Amino acid sequence: xSHEKVLMKGNEALAEAAIMAGCxxxxxxxxxxxxxxxxYMSKRMPKIDGGVFLQAESEIAAxxxxxxxxxxxxxxxxxxxxxxxxxKSEGLSYLAGCDLPALVVNVQRGGPGLGGIQxxxxxxxxxxxxAGHGDFHMIVLAPDSVQEMVSLVFHGxxxxxxxxxxxxxxxxxxxGQMMEPVSLDMGExxxxxKPWALTGTKCERKPNIVNSLYLQPEExxxxxxxxxxxxxLIEETEPMFEEYKMEDAEVCIAAFGVAARVSQNAIDEARxxxxxxxxxxxxxxxxxxxxxxxxxxxKVKSFVSxxxxxxxxxxxxxxxxRCKRPVLLCNRAGGMIPTTQNVLDKIIEASKL
Amino acid sequence: xxxxxxxxxxxxxVLHYCPGCTHGIIHRLVAEAIDDLGIQGRTIGVAxxxxxxxxxNYFDVDMVQAAHGRAPAVxxxxxxxxxxxxxxxxxxxxxxxxxxxxxxxxxxxxxENITVIFVNNAIYGMTGGQMAPTTLxxxxxxxxxxxxxxxxxxxxxxxxxxxxxxxxxxxxxxVAVNNVKNIKNAKKAIKKAFQNQVEGKGFSLIEVVSTCxxxxxxxxxxxxxxxxxxxxxxxxxxxxKDKYAEEVK
Amino acid sequence: MxxxxxxxxxxxxxxxxxxVCPKGIVALATDExxxxxxxxxxxxxxxxxxxxxxxxxxxxxxxxxVEK
Numbered sequence: 173x174s175h176e177k178v179l180m181k182g183n184e185a186l187a188e189a190a191i192m193a194g195c196x197x198x199x200x201x202x203x204x205x206x207x208x209x210x211x212y213m214s215k216r217m218p219k220i221d222g223g224v225f226l227q228a229e230s231e232i233a234a235x236x237x238x239x240x241x242x243x244x245x246x247x248x249x250x251x252x253x254x255x256x257x258x259x260k261s262e263g264l265s266y267l268a269g270c271d272l273p274a275l276v277v278n279v280q281r282g283g284p285g286l287g288g289i290q291x292x293x294x295x296x297x298x299x300x301x302x303a304g305h306g307d308f309h310m311i312v313l314a315p316d317s318v319q320e321m322v323s324l325v326f327h328g329x330x331x332x333x334x335x336x337x338x339x340x341x342x343x344x345x346x347x348g349q350m351m352e353p354v355s356l357d358m359g360e361x362x363x364x365x366k367p368w369a370l371t372g373t374k375c376e377r378k379p380n381i382v383n384s385l386y387l388q389p390e391e392x393x394x395x396x397x398x399x400x401x402x403x404x405l406i407e408e409t410e411p412m413f414e415e416y417k418m419e420d421a422e423v424c425i426a427a428f429g430v431a432a433r434v435s436q437n438a439i440d441e442a443r444x445x446x447x448x449x450x451x452x453x454x455x456x457x458x459x460x461x462x463x464x465x466x467x468x469x470x471k472v473k474s475f476v477s478x479x480x481x482x483x484x485x486x487x488x489x490x491x492x493x494r495c496k497r498p499v500l501l502c503n504r505a506g507g508m509i510p511t512t513q514n515v516l517d518k519i520i521e522a523s524k525l
Numbered sequence: 526x527x528x529x530x531x532x533x534x535x536x537x538x539v540l541h542y543c544p545g546c547t548h549g550i551i552h553r554l555v556a557e558a559i560d561d562l563g564i565q566g567r568t569i570g571v572a573x574x575x576x577x578x579x580x581x582n583y584f585d586v587d588m589v590q591a592a593h594g595r596a597p598a599v600x601x602x603x604x605x606x607x608x609x610x611x612x613x614x615x616x617x618x619x620x621x622x623x624x625x626x627x628x629x630x631x632x633x634x635x636x637e638n639i640t641v642i643f644v645n646n647a648i649y650g651m652t653g654g655q656m657a658p659t660t661l662x663x664x665x666x667x668x669x670x671x672x673x674x675x676x677x678x679x680x681x682x683x684x685x686x687x688x689x690x691x692x693x694x695x696x697x698x699x700v701a702v703n704n705v706k707n708i709k710n711a712k713k714a715i716k717k718a719f720q721n722q723v724e725g726k727g728f729s730l731i732e733v734v735s736t737c738x739x740x741x742x743x744x745x746x747x748x749x750x751x752x753x754x755x756x757x758x759x760x761x762x763x764x765x766k767d768k769y770a771e772e773v774k
Numbered sequence: 775m776x777x778x779x780x781x782x783x784x785x786x787x788x789x790x791x792x793x794v795c796p797k798g799i800v801a802l803a804t805d806e807x808x809x810x811x812x813x814x815x816x817x818x819x820x821x822x823x824x825x826x827x828x829x830x831x832x833x834x835x836x837x838x839x840v841e842k
Contacts, residue, residue: 197602197605197606199602224605224606226601226605228598228631229627229628229630229631230627232595232598232627232628233595233598233601233627233628233631234598236591236592236595236598236599236602236628237598237599237601237602237605238602239589239591239595239598239599239602240571240589240598240599240600240601240602240603240604240605240606241602241603241605241606242602243589243599243602243603244569244602244603244606244607244610246606248602248606262592263592263595266591266592270589270590370569370587370588370589370603371587371607371610372566372567372568372569372586372587372610373565373566373585373586373587374566374567375565375566376566379536379581379584379585379586379587379588380587380588381581381587381588381589381590382588382589382590383572383581383588383589383590384590385578385579385590526841526842527839527840527841527842528776528825528827528840528841528842529827529830529831529838529839529840530839530840531836531839535836539784539835540834540835542834542835543786544786544787544788544812545786545788545789545790545834546834547834548834549833549834549835549836550832550833550834553834553836704794704832705794705828705831705832708831708832709831738788744789745788745789745790746788746789746790746792746793749790749793
């Protein structure tokens, strides 16, 4: 692919980026609003040497097929939307317990239950805290443009292999459906040794075993402590965020994905009215950019978390700023998106605190 | 000259199974088939959940341990990653015929080129003897203490009969391991199920009618008798589908 | 001359091998307990062994190796 920019839909750019990043195995199941990813893969994979697209019988089967490929050390992904991600949760826990790299995309829609099919960010807790049973984390990346969708797919695969864990791209219906010009050239892909991969012993080495069962509690505890050492390192080295007009800000907006795009407009509008407001946009939701918020708390008077949920990330901001400053919530839910005016009103309220 | 010894595809680990549990025989038959076909170096096994959860300690091949019922989906991923690998699952009745029914049916329907070893002993062994999808009518278990009442909990699932309706399934055979003759037949069937995969013939499943002396509450020898008197009449042995033999006809 | 070799340490004393021996020479020890706490299987009269390996075929624990 050339350096030229092409106009692509978010979901399709994500799929093409995965292929470009060396992911030649995709397993999925139809669900709105992510079906374009599967449809795109079904067109492209058969044209690739060794490419596999398989429509599984369920989300559960799809994530377990991902586990199968991941255990052989190859790049693999699945995508779904909120209710389907709930079904994949068992598999996400096994991926963590087996220390397998994989890329999982959640194009979020409103919930709970069958909910709706309009954009949402209400799987934030699921992605950052409760993706399945047991102690574990996934790396969670939140793009706010089609171009960033592409770059985070590349980065996501790299992190997954570097740390042998799942990366989740937390997108939403808006990100998936919108069209923007993108460049798919992301440079060279780093190769990692995978001595643990199941490739057949060739009768030359001891068998590799991919497993999450440890019946001795001492052993299981040890595995968990080791995994959390890795998580600690990730929390220190991998947080990503972007600041917008934070230099002189007195009010700090926190928003990711589509909420960040709306917030940017509201910030520009507020500044016209003389309110000093800026934004910290977390790109990694786990590891959460705690330090960025902690240091902002030394400078700003208040925070506003803008979310397409009943208020989930707001808890991470409160934790990061240790409740030193008030944190307001500006939210819409159920598939509704906060308007510029919604955010502007909240900025004005926050500036008066 | 050695007439009989432990196959190479088994490790030296001592099996954790109860005395007289036929899992050990079935493990050995799988390993013998792997030895006979010379595929040990490219075989990857998928262990399931149940008594055989720790099968990864016993087969001297690369192994992955799957969630309850999901072994055929995991095997699908492993196989699709490198079709040159020989991939098998080893599953019990609760795993394959209850919680994993969808994965079983659809891997068969897809004609997934894998080998499935299905151990049917009519009970959940690992959790202490609860009613399984294959528990016989009237059979007493921990969760059917008055005997399986088909009026309220329905009938056992006959996997070979059910899967034989699917065009995707290549080879389905039900065998038993209650005597030397049946064990020899079981060996032949298991070997054929692996051979089919080597030849790219598609989905092969061998249902092995087996015992659970501990949870049946019977001494091992009596359990084999119970199997012959009760299990085999309900689960008749034989080939339920051999797609390629049919084509030859 | 056939020779069945029993790895008595790993025998669980289930007795399946006993039932299939055509010569009736496989038996569980009555005066011996192995490291696992079972009465292990063995042969009573090795000279009568015909090396059919039925005992080994029936054994769930790969206790028995048969030489001829």
